[in-house]
Amino acid sequence: MRNSILLLLILSAFSFIIEEEELMQKPKNFPKPTYNFKKNPLKKETIELGRTLFYDPILSRNNTIACSNCHLQYTAFTHVDHALSHGIEDKIGIRNSPALMNLAWQNTFMWDGAINHLDMQSLAPISNPLEMDEKIENVVAKLQKDSKYRKLFYAAYQDSIVTGEHLLKSISQFMLTLVSANSKYDKMKRKELEFSDQEKNGYKLFKKHCNNCHTEPLFTNFQFENNGIGMDTSLKDFGRLRITLNPSDSLKFKVPTLRNIEFSSPYMHDGRFKRLNEVLKHYTTGIKSSKTLANKLKQPINLTPNEKVDLITFLLTLSDKEFLFNPKFGYPK
Amino acid sequence: MIRFCAIIFILIGFSVYLKAQNHNLVLQFNPKFHQEIVQFDEEYYSITEKDSVQFDIFRCYISNIQLLKNGKSVYKEKDSYHLLSFGENPKNEIKIPIDIAFDQIEMQIGIDSLTNVSGAFGGALDPTNGMYWTWQNGYINFKLEGKSTLCNTRNHEFQYHIGGYQFPFSTIQTLKFHTSNPSISIDILLDKFMENLNLSTTNHIMSPSTNAVEIAKSFANSFILETNEK
Numbered sequence: 410m411r412n413s414i415l416l417l418l419i420l421s422a423f424s425f426i427i428e429e430e431e432l433m434q435k436p437k438n439f440p441k442p443t444y445n446f447k448k449n450p451l452k453k454e455t456i457e458l459g460r461t462l463f464y465d466p467i468l469s470r471n472n473t474i475a476c477s478n479c480h481l482q483y484t485a486f487t488h489v490d491h492a493l494s495h496g497i498e499d500k501i502g503i504r505n506s507p508a509l510m511n512l513a514w515q516n517t518f519m520w521d522g523a524i525n526h527l528d529m530q531s532l533a534p535i536s537n538p539l540e541m542d543e544k545i546e547n548v549v550a551k552l553q554k555d556s557k558y559r560k561l562f563y564a565a566y567q568d569s570i571v572t573g574e575h576l577l578k579s580i581s582q583f584m585l586t587l588v589s590a591n592s593k594y595d596k597m598k599r600k601e602l603e604f605s606d607q608e609k610n611g612y613k614l615f616k617k618h619c620n621n622c623h624t625e626p627l628f629t630n631f632q633f634e635n636n637g638i639g640m641d642t643s644l645k646d647f648g649r650l651r652i653t654l655n656p657s658d659s660l661k662f663k664v665p666t667l668r669n670i671e672f673s674s675p676y677m678h679d680g681r682f683k684r685l686n687e688v689l690k691h692y693t694t695g696i697k698s699s700k701t702l703a704n705k706l707k708q709p710i711n712l713t714p715n716e717k718v719d720l721i722t723f724l725l726t727l728s729d730k731e732f733l734f735n736p737k738f739g740y741p742k
Numbered sequence: 743m744i745r746f747c748a749i750i751f752i753l754i755g756f757s758v759y760l761k762a763q764n765h766n767l768v769l770q771f772n773p774k775f776h777q778e779i780v781q782f783d784e785e786y787y788s789i790t791e792k793d794s795v796q797f798d799i800f801r802c803y804i805s806n807i808q809l810l811k812n813g814k815s816v817y818k819e820k821d822s823y824h825l826l827s828f829g830e831n832p833k834n835e836i837k838i839p840i841d842i843a844f845d846q847i848e849m850q851i852g853i854d855s856l857t858n859v860s861g862a863f864g865g866a867l868d869p870t871n872g873m874y875w876t877w878q879n880g881y882i883n884f885k886l887e888g889k890s891t892l893c894n895t896r897n898h899e900f901q902y903h904i905g906g907y908q909f910p911f912s913t914i915q916t917l918k919f920h921t922s923n924p925s926i927s928i929d930i931l932l933d934k935f936m937e938n939l940n941l942s943t944t945n946h947i948m949s950p951s952t953n954a955v956e957i958a959k960s961f962a963n964s965f966i967l968e969t970n971e972k
Contacts (some may be wrong), residue, residue, distance in 0.1 A: 446860060523878040527859035532869055532876040546870045573870035577862040652878055654911075654951065 436590035459583030469541035492680030498539035505680035611723025782829030852883030906950025915962035
């Protein structure tokens, strides 16, 4: 009898682990996530609520703009075709919307790190007058009136009263599940397949020239750097400086991940480059020197045309179609 | 029987009264201007004789309430976050059901840095309370808005949204009062606070800065334990 209880306990513990893995992929080749799941434990119903909110324009002032307007799944959850993302009433923002993936490993959000926690991230686009232009209080009131949402909140929190905390945490839950770790690169790392010679050479070049900032396996070191693209004078965007007011942070922006880069064009905080060729051209011959330029870029990067092709071939191994077309991340049925 | 019931009734009433009397720490906050309790949205006040000041919105976080006896902590309130609000639907009182002897009380004005970086919370900390910055994360420790003829701004408005938790712009302030009375009245001397501000040049603060730090310090200095003689 005692043994069978023990067995039952062990089995239930296992099923818990399996269930958690089903809710969100925890890749073996990744470090431990930094997000504190104890304060917001993943649950199927809460993820579903977050997903419904992510795709619902009810978050915006005139019910026209959803998160998914600027964060489309098929383009790595960023805004394709637009250098600067546009929001409510076609108003144009000041930056290119960031791609969303592997957010459980990230501690600061936005190009300048203005946001200090994933749970608080959604507040920024909701209230930005160029994006959704709505007050969180109004969103809560609108959701409270909606019987569909009362049911969804009840399923998630056993409470049909909508609160700001629950609203934000459920959107976090959905975003946390957006894990991209099944690219060709990941499969090579897990020894499920091998790279071609060209990809191997590209990987070697990547490790030599790019990995310092775009560090494996998340392909960012999460730091803020000035990559020498120079300021667009029509935008006058000083990046991280606006947050810290520290002159040594002038023109620094967060190092973005390179995962799914094939699909996340245009590139840079102001979306100025459309193609990967242009990006490599910048890093090899276009660096503009300034006081805060990243140390690693002070020495020129020299690549032959063939090497450039190989490097791009490697970058394409970071595409994860299972992520981009996973129905779990798409518009809720 | 009726007499018996009456006695029981009185006893119950008395014990409830005793509980209310003895088992509560009560903190009351009163914004004052020239010794008068501030009337929001209506009354006009003057700092010098030639100006007028009117207050519309005044909200403030009080957190981390702690009692001390002989310099040692004897009580720390758990999840100690309170949002005070004055004017319409005021919430100017904090009640804590405890009965502990103390000779000093400490509390903070604002929200600590750890809470600031720990994601979403409910209750007093829920971002729907309008005390949270959305474009750059962080709690607004206190908010004071109104109008003054000293402000050369649109509709003579002034807006102080004071917050910031990161070095070197941390605005959280600690208050310490020596008292053993569990019923504490604290005056917030808005006249003193406004006198120290230069309303004509500093009338809109909406983000962390050196200025905000200075204003937070001056704000903390305007909290005083109410004395009975008047």
